[in-house]
Amino acid sequence: MPVNIPTLSAEHLLPVPGVSLGIAEAGIKKSNRKDLLVMTLSKDTHVAGVFTQNRFCAAPVVVAKEHLAKSSVHALMVNTGNANAGTGEIGLQHTGATCMALADLLGCEPCQVLPFSTGVIMEPLPVDRLIKGLPAALVDLKPDNWFAAAQTIMTTDIVPKGVSRQIELNGATITITGIAKGSGMIRPNMATMLGFIATDAKINQAMLQRMARNVADQSFNCITVDGDTSTNDAFVLMATGCADHAEICDQESVAFKHLQATVTAVAATLAQMIVRDGEGATKFITVQVDDGQHVNECKQVAYAVAHSPLIKTAFFASDPNLGRILAAIGYAGIDDLDVNRIQLYLGDVLVAENGGRAPAYREEDGQQVMNQSEIVVRIVLNRGAASATVWTCDFSYDYVKINADYRS
Amino acid sequence: MPVNIPTLSAEHLLPVPGVSLGIAEAGIKKSNRKDLLVMTLSKDTHVAGVFTQNRFCAAPVVVAKEHLAKSSVHALMVNTGNANAGTGEIGLQHTGATCMALADLLGCEPCQVLPFSTGVIMEPLPVDRLIKGLPAALVDLKPDNWFAAAQTIMTTDIVPKGVSRQIELNGATITITGIAKGSGMIRPNMATMLGFIATDAKINQAMLQRMARNVADQSFNCITVDGDTSTNDAFVLMATGCADHAEICDQESVAFKHLQATVTAVAATLAQMIVRDGEGATKFITVQVDDGQHVNECKQVAYAVAHSPLIKTAFFASDPNLGRILAAIGYAGIDDLDVNRIQLYLGDVLVAENGGRAPAYREEDGQQVMNQSEIVVRIVLNRGAASATVWTCDFSYDYVKINADYRS
Structure with missing residues (x-):
């Protein structure tokens, strides 16, 4: 049983202006189980990511890094039940096909989609079922869907993991909400199994990327369940910029430090939840x-x-x-x-x-x-x-x- | 249950001319349990040792290395039930006292005794009980006592571990017999929990030391049960020189290579026995x-x-x-x-x-x-x-x- 994780419910996870989440049962994991999550981001959202250092990194990790490097991001797509890792060239093709399918539905470019997978390694991704599940996820898109999203990304997790904070920043109230999953194969090296944190704070891309790395080093990179660094670790920090305050452009500013401290607290809480729900954990x-x-x-x-x-x-x-x-x-x-x-x-x-x-x-x-x-x-x-x-x-x-x- | 270890009995372990072994129940581990072994070596025996690299190495490891560096060796003393590791200055004093006691009984110098301990860490060695047990071990000294010795050094081991080989060397038949213990805290770094191999071959000290290191690298240093490098690992190779053949002084000689290959085979068999009897092992x-x-x-x-x-x-x-x-x-x-x-x-x-x-x-x-x-x-x-x-x-x-x- 998880060690001292307060029971999470939908009202604990605050919507983040600019972010919508949609869930579907695509039959990837097993039937009657939420296993597909789509997150859409408003137009000016900045996204920063930190990914596993495992040399056998999964196809979606390769593709997400590539897309992040060359484009703005419009959507994230996460499936459980299959890691699409150790799948070689065909794994990359599968991930490409899913990004293209979602991009078609959303009317954006494939490179504006970041893909994530978690589950069993060295099995082919059931790409047709995933693609068939996308429309249902899009119909379900809404801002107050974080709790269902936290449930959807679980694998051997016993409980869903999420946390929200609100702070005053440059005169505006901004929200930070994060979810994560992970229970085994946990010894992140630069990131965790899967962690997603969004805020409506306004911050430029360079500052956000710096913050993502600093935050990971003080949170997800400090946990271990079994010493096994996963093939699919990813931590993504999203800032929609929907809040009405002056943009953060300076890492020495009070606002940067305040935001980073709060995001770190959110990330550390999520990281500790992963350990508290570590496979078989009693302490x-x-x-x-x-x-x-x-x-x-x-x-x-x-x-x-x-x-x-x-x-x-x-x-x-x-x-x-x-x-x-x-x-x-x-x-x-x-x-x-x-x-x-x-x-x-x-x-x-x-x-x-x-x-x-x-x-x-x-x-x-x-x-x-x-x-x-x-x-x-x-x-x-x-x-x-x-x-x-x-x-x-x-x-x-x-x-x-x-x-x-x-x-x- | 141990994985495919043939049942060992006394007749499998051949005496090595020049080596005698004595056993006692000193009450260190628990009553009615053999827990003290003394091995005596004939006068011209060469001894080489390889010891743990753990920085928290046990008091007997510190003392054994010191004694080996400065003196010929007349006896080895091994207790189970207590590792005398993480015991600081008092641990060294305890080990010194036991060496002195055995040296008094044998009429040799304390530095001619090599001490070994295995068991629980950070508990004081019950030095009085150990010393009181020594006379009984000396009364029991005999050349055909290897099987009882293998039983005596067990801790969480389910079965005793030993093996003998005989080969022709420079016209003489020589015997190699080894025993080992270990089941958990096994990821030797330069040596194993405890491994003792004796032969009556005639070989000079420098060649024997070189052989000990080569053998350890091909046997005990290739095993792991749980990744935990012990505080007490030691592998000792003894050559009594009682066999009637020309002394081995050249590592390029056929005799050196033949002996090393055979000692390596003995050591690898012992090392594999440790894994086969690894804690909880089924494969x-x-x-x-x-x-x-x-x-x-x-x-x-x-x-x-x-x-x-x-x-x-x-x-x-x-x-x-x-x-x-x-x-x-x-x-x-x-x-x-x-x-x-x-x-x-x-x-x-x-x-x-x-x-x-x-x-x-x-x-x-x-x-x-x-x-x-x-x-x-x-x-x-x-x-x-x-x-x-x-x-x-x-x-x-x-x-x-x-x-x-x-x-x-």
């Missing part, structure tokens, strides 16, 4: 590494801890078998690491220092923290001023069950 | 990567596949969800990888080529290979002449169970 773990020489080494240590099956199963069991954390720190790959300078905290409890167990540490204190559903592991390297945080979940029987049964 | 997986630019990139790809929880759970389920393998190849970290040149084989079945599913691939062919308990995954990168092989196991409910319950 939400924050791994914070402080006082490293640089951010990269802090991330290295944080990911070593966050990926260790031994540590993740100990969290599942609420077993303070914390020597496993020391072992992971030790093999994280920092060659000149002096283990005698490290402090390990579980919650507020100092567990280890001077290369071994802290004299005041009592197992019952560690046990008390382990029993909680939200746990912070803090590792202080004492060799610099850099920090990094990674969010992850535990590793349970259900992770094995979900992934052993995925296609059945 | 034995060989990941072979061919035609890479260099061995390192082949290993990178092989380990990405061998560590992916998504792939390992699919093996457990016998589900040919092979797109997950493409995803892992894609995120293995080779930046200029051309996925269109890659071939993926499952057993003899060509699964993927040209960036997608091979036209002739039929799911029932993949299913047939997946149903087997021994599976070879072969990835051909087609960008060079280098190869690497990694042996691993699947990821089952029992892995979670074993590690959630480890200390209870």
Whole structure:
């Protein structure tokens, strides 16, 4: 069961002026299941994207990057049930055909459509069914359809994921609404499985692209469920410009910083929802590494801890078998690491220092923290001023069950 | 249950002239459980060791490396039930005290004792109980005690692991016998959890050290169960020199190569036994990567596949969800990888080529290979002449169970 995700309902997700969403059951995943989403954007919308670094990246990722580079964007099209990844040349043709079909219906150019797919890898996209589903999605287009959109993009997700915020910006009230999906094959490298955030703020393209990358680095790029970087990760940030305020053109401006902070908060909430709904998750773990020489080494240590099956199963069991954390720190790959300078905290409890167990540490204190559903592991390297945080979940029987049964 | 390990019994493990082994129940692990092993070596034995690269390496690893560097070796002492790792300065003192106690009993110097520990991390070594157990182990010393020794060093291992070979070398018949333990926290980096191989061959120290490293790289350094590099890994190669043949002093000699090939075969058998008895294992997986630019990139790809929880759970389920393998190849970290040149084989079945599913691939062919308990995954990168092989196991409910319950 998801770890502490408040139940989402339609009224939590505010419409964003300039954005409409339409849903259909195209029969890609299975019948009677929403599996196709179309989002249309008003004319002056700027769109920025960040995509997976996986070399086996999916056909829709290749095409979306290409379209984004050469054109303004009028629509996004997302299907679940099939990732169209590991499908070679024919996969690219399939994606091209779907973009062309949607463009025809909308009266725009194919390159104004960004395609996204998620689901099983190395199976041909059922392109005819997808195309047949498009008209129904267009009939359904409306601004207050974000909740249904969040449901539509789910795969092994148990709950839909979305969040809205409103802020005052240059004298106007603007809205930011985001949705995301993802539960397994989650260790984003530059983006997450699928995350879409829209705002009616007015911001130029260069500033929006910079913001998308900054936001991804502080949110989706900080999570891991299983260490598997997906072939289809994409994070898209859309700004329709429908709000009535002066355009943001300067990354040093108060408005840029305010908007970026809010979008980051939205993205971090979505990213954490993905972990909270991580496959089989029963606990939400924050791994914070402080006082490293640089951010990269802090991330290295944080990911070593966050990926260790031994540590993740100990969290599942609420077993303070914390020597496993020391072992992971030790093999994280920092060659000149002096283990005698490290402090390990579980919650507020100092567990280890001077290369071994802290004299005041009592197992019952560690046990008390382990029993909680939200746990912070803090590792202080004492060799610099850099920090990094990674969010992850535990590793349970259900992770094995979900992934052993995925296609059945 | 272990995957295809022939049942070992005492007569399978041949004595090695010059080596005696003694066992005791010291009450370190739990009562009525063999947990202490002493091996004594004849006077002119050469010993070479390879140890974990984990920065949080255990006190006995620190001490064993130190002793090996400065002295000849008269005895090895191994306890299970406690790793004496993450124990700081007091851990080193404890190990020092045990070496001193054994040296007193044997009439040698403490630095002639190599200590080894395996078990739970960050708990103080019960040093008094260990020392009290030593006399019983010495009373038990005998050359034909290898089977009991293999049983003694087990932790979460289900079966004891050992193998013997005999070869003709420079006109003499020499024996090689090895034992190993390990089942979880297995992703050796320069060595394995614990592996001991002895021979009565006559070989000088420099050649033996070189051989130990070569052998480790072709055996223990090619396995992974869970990607967790232990704090206590050690592989020790001992040559008593009791056999009656000319000493091996040249790595280009036929005798060196013959001995190294045989020791490598023994070590690879032991290493594979560790994987076959990997925590919760139901399948034995060989990941072979061919035609890479260099061995390192082949290993990178092989380990990405061998560590992916998504792939390992699919093996457990016998589900040919092979797109997950493409995803892992894609995120293995080779930046200029051309996925269109890659071939993926499952057993003899060509699964993927040209960036997608091979036209002739039929799911029932993949299913047939997946149903087997021994599976070879072969990835051909087609960008060079280098190869690497990694042996691993699947990821089952029992892995979670074993590690959630480890200390209870």
